[in-house]
Amino acid sequence: MPNSALAQEFQGGIVIANNSSGSMKIVQAPLPDSVILPLQQRIGDEAVALVAVGDEVLTGQLIAETTDYFCTPIHATISGIISAIDKQIIPHKSGLKSNCISIKSDGKDEWISLNQQHKNFLQSPPEKLIDAIQAAGIVGLGGGGFPTHAKLKNLTNCQTIIINGTECEPGIMCDDALMQNHPLEVISGVEILLHICAASRAIIAIEDDKPAAFSALQKCNKNQQISIVKIPTKYTSGAEKLLIKSLLNIEIPSGSFASDEGIICQNVATVKAISDAIIEGKPLVSRVVTVTGSGVAIPQNYEVRLGAKFADIIAASKPNNLPHNLRMGGLMMGLDVENIGLPIGKISNCIFVNNAEKKPAEQPCIRCGQCNLVCPVGLLPQQLFWWSKHKNTEKAMDYNLPDCIECRCCDFVCPSHIPLAQHFVAAKELNYQQTQQQYKTAIAKKRFEFRQFRLERNAAERAEMMAKKRAELQKKMANDKSQKAKIAKALERVKTKKDENNSNI
Amino acid sequence: MMRQVIYALLLGVIAEFYFFGWGVFWQILLGVSTAILVESAFLKIRKLPIKPVITDGSGALTAMLLAISIPSIAPWWIVVLGVAFALIFGKQLYGGLGHNPFNPAMLGYAFLLISYPLQMTTWAAEFLNFAQSFEAIFGINLPDALTGATKLDSLKTQLALGKSATELSINSISQAWINLGFLLGGLYLLARKIILWHIPIAFLSGVLTISSLLFLIDNSLYLPPQNHLLLGGTMLGAFFIATDPVSAATTPKGRLIYGFFIGILVVIIRVFGGYPDGVAFAVLLMNIAVPLIDYYTQPKVFGQ
Structure with missing residues (x-):
């Protein structure tokens, strides 16, 4: 067969002693x-x-x-x-x-x-x-x-x-x-x-x-x-x-x-x-x-x-x-997983039954850098941890949070026993929520601004209409001046007539 | 891990002991006891569990580094004050292990050197036995014949007096042995992969580069580079102090930059500064630069 050469190695990763000696049946x-x-x-x-x-x-x-x-x-x-x-x-x-x-x-x-x-x-x-x-x-x-x-x-x-x-x-x-x-x-x-x-x-x-x-x-x-x-x-x-x-x-x-x-x-x-x-x-x-x-x-x-x-x-x-x-x-x-009554699914490739052991206590990160030596994608887990822990997703994104493949190599070598990958998963989730929130906020803001614009526009339109109407009315009134004069004349006529009648009596 | 570092220090400590006597022992004992007391008290006030912090060995290591950096006959309150300052202001007030931006031991050292320059530069001139050193440390004054100025300080004065540098370098045999002790201890740490090679190698290259340059410019005024490597706190600084992971740069490239510039600063401060040795100030100065170095030296991420 053409190709059975050893492929080249990638950076990082860990070699874990595989002491399982099961049969291959x-x-x-x-x-x-x-x-x-x-x-x-x-x-x-x-x-x-x-x-x-x-x-x-x-x-x-x-x-x-x-x-x-x-x-x-x-x-x-x-x-x-x-x-x-x-x-x-x-x-x-x-x-x-x-x-x-x-x-x-x-x-x-x-x-x-x-x-x-x-x-x-x-x-x-x-x-x-x-x-x-x-x-x-x-x-x-x-x-x-x-x-x-x-x-x-x-x-x-x-x-x-x-x-x-x-x-x-x-x-x-x-x-x-x-x-x-x-x-x-x-x-x-x-x-x-x-x-x-x-x-x-x-x-x-x-x-x-x-x-x-x-x-x-x-x-x-x-x-x-x-x-x-x-x-x-x-x-x-x-x-x-x-x-x-x-x-x-x-x-x-x-x-x-x-x-x-x-x-x-x-x-x-x-x-x-x-x-x-x-x-x-x-x-x-x-x-x-x-x-x-x-x-x-x-x-x-x-x-x-x-x-x-x-x-x-x-x-x-x-x-x-x-x-x-x-x-x-x-x-x-x-x-x-918690109990043995769960059903096996398509992705259940392996079930580990390990004797319960006490996990070593978590200690503070001393930035020793063991984690960045094993990270197969070249991240700096200690920096990511710092920002993830403090929920500063913006900084974590600066340190390429989304590129983490959650392989847990960093957890494995951490001398302080910090569950690093768990923090990164949480930070990714938080970042997702924040982006969703920002998106929603942006939409809400847009909607609010449009409403504001609409109200102002309506008010302006209305004001314009009213002004127009008023102007028309005034114009009408102005036109009516001649009529007023006519009315006045008519009134006067009536008055004089009345006066005449009165004097006649 | 911290314990391994403490073991690795022993060779250098033994060399110091050989030249300066029992004072070294007293200083370490005083320093470590102070560390335990101060940290316990502080944690009690903060209502935090005491045992895990005391047993992680980091406080003891800080105390030990400080204790072996100060003169073996300095009065007892020097080391007590220094360790207390280092652990309270250099470590616990920042939130404890892992949160301090500065190297606590060097912060303590700088504090002592600035505040008590006389006590900090008076070294034992010969081996002092158990009782002699006890008397020196706990307040009974010594005749002047038993003390002398710091090697680097006296070298500087004598250079100024016109003696040639090579003539003087022979005097510093004790310094060389102590430095060799710390070098061996450092190699042990490297072999055990407790520290990585980047910082020490970069540190020593920094020292070598700048001191060779100065020596080439004027070899009657400046010490030859091999002396800079084996004098003062060079080896202790390169393998034990600059490598403190908490306050050092953490990216591979960043560590090289960090170490190299400390090396350069050490020599510059030694030669042109007012203080006998420059390790403490060089480390503290580069500590400030760490966040910047780390940010701009991120390794290439897969697929980017």
């Missing part, structure tokens, strides 16, 4: 008794349920639709009966509840009949394939959850497809296992993408601590357009813009997207899901999830139906009896 998790499928997706409106409580559904059946462009339809992930449609807690950043469809399993896992009309995808027009990907409910499975069809639509002049198999966060191994166990599907998924995007090449990037995944893909790859590249193992290597920089030496400008440069990035698991959807006609009803952490005996990968509970697969990994901290997603960028 993918264990089929037992069919769950019930699943919970949230109607709220990553962003956008809630989907609308097409089923009612009591309906029987088959695995893969469409159960909720959406018109929101940034959302995907929802499918039943097991066969059974709709047991409830109500609000439940979901693993989402907001911590809010969402309407969810609950399905009680009938234990049979009966599938809908699969539509394999695009099996020979090279004969299908790209738009049809994108529609099929959307209909299969595919979103970015690397953790971002961005709808795949939205990335592929309206793509012009796409040159390069980058397949992200870096899996740079320590502990997670679901992509590694997927590449080792399903290399053929990954390669065929890349071929489908090449056809859809009419791109000239695809690069699969894998960190150099995953030699087995690398050789598995290398063995299956017969396509000249696809190259597989090792990149140095270092955290944040998988961040889209940094990955593009290390592979192609193209720096996507701040504020623009990879697609502006004719590049799209997809995660390996997403690519495999695309292959399943197009070749086999299967909608996305399951994913590979890693269960790991200091609280479990066997770190393991499971292929599990979406909507199954965290508890279903945690139990299979033999957790110890100590109190645990749960985290969904990566050690660095993941989300702390």
Whole structure:
């Protein structure tokens, strides 16, 4: 194969010892008794349920639709009966509840009949394939959850497809296992993408601590357009813009997207899901999830139906009896969650079950500058922290707050244990609110000023009208002078007549 | 981290001890005790937890830096006043660790030097034992034979009297050893990555640049550059004082500028100023410039 050289390194980032020694098998998790499928997706409106409580559904059946462009339809992930449609807690950043469809399993896992009309995808027009990907409910499975069809639509002049198999966060191994166990599907998924995007090449990037995944893909790859590249193992290597920089030496400008440069990035698991959807006609009803952490005996990968509970697969990994901290997603960028009853979603790539530990106390920032050495985008976190903490968003913007990718490298090295990234997220939110507020204020001011202008204009118009009227009236009066004289004369005449009459009597 | 810095100071302290005697020990003991007392009292008034601040070692480090900068036979109230001033006006009044714009130890030093120039420039001329130094510090006057002026001060006077610079440089053997001690300690900090190379290297290059320039202009009037490197507070300043992260510049480029200009200022103040050594004033002057340096030396952000 043409290219297997090590790509160049980016600045900053951190190397975290990866001491997980899990097996690279993918264990089929037992069919769950019930699943919970949230109607709220990553962003956008809630989907609308097409089923009612009591309906029987088959695995893969469409159960909720959406018109929101940034959302995907929802499918039943097991066969059974709709047991409830109500609000439940979901693993989402907001911590809010969402309407969810609950399905009680009938234990049979009966599938809908699969539509394999695009099996020979090279004969299908790209738009049809994108529609099929959307209909299969595919979103970015690397953790971002961005709808795949939205990335592929309206793509012009796409040159390069980058397949992200870096899996740079320590502990997670679901992509590694997927590449080792399903290399053929990954390669065929890349071929489908090449056809859809009419791109000239695809690069699969894998960190150099995953030699087995690398050789598995290398063995299956017969396509000249696809190259597989090792990149140095270092955290944040998988961040889209940094990955593009290390592979192609193209720096996507701040504020623009990879697609502006004719590049799209997809995660390996997403690519495999695309292959399943197009070749086999299967909608996305399951994913590979890693269960790991200091609280479990066997770190393991499971292929599990979406909507199954965290508890279903945690139990299979033999957790110890100590109190645990749960985290969904990566050690660095993941989300702390409260309970094991939450449903697994499309972005749940990993569940950390860590023994609860006391966090070291936060101390003041001494501006040691460790953070700016590891910041992969070259920010000065200590300065940003100073301004963010004091809610001075204007200054924080001067120090390029929006460019922070929230990778938490700075948190990791901070000797004072300050949760820096958390402050930056809050400052970004505050800045957003302030800009909204400024926008609203500007509109309100405009409206007020227009009202003021209108009132003044009306008053002026009225004054002008009155003046005109008065002038007219006066003119009239002036004209009437002759008449007045006539009246006066007439009166006089009457008077003289009266006088005459009186004298006659 | 602060503790590592304190350990690294020990080599230089031992050298000072070797040449000046037990006074060094007394000064450090007095300084550190004052630091603990002053900070505890201040935190109590501010109703803040005391233990985390005392145990972070930053107050003790400030006290130690000040204690080893002042003459080993200075009366006890010098170091007590200096440390108290440094910690109250240089640190706690700004909000404590991380919030002070000036290097507290150097603020204390400058305060002492301006207020008590005599006590601040009278050094022990030979090794004083435990009892002798105790007497000197706690108020029993010493015979003049045991004391002398600061090395740099006397050099300056003698240069003015017409002796050649090379002739005099041999006298400063004790200074050189002390500086070597701090240099080794500083290298240890570099190796342990507790400090970064930018400030010390830039500082020493600054000293070297300006002193070589002066030496080339007139070698009978100005000291050779190697003397400037090994005299007074050069090494202590380069590795332990200018590198105080709180009051130093924080961008990589900014650190180079910051260190370099301190080096230049040190020599300028030494040679042309009225005070024997310039580290304290040079550091304080550059502290003022830090916000400006940081703002204009931001690294390039990805994608911009």
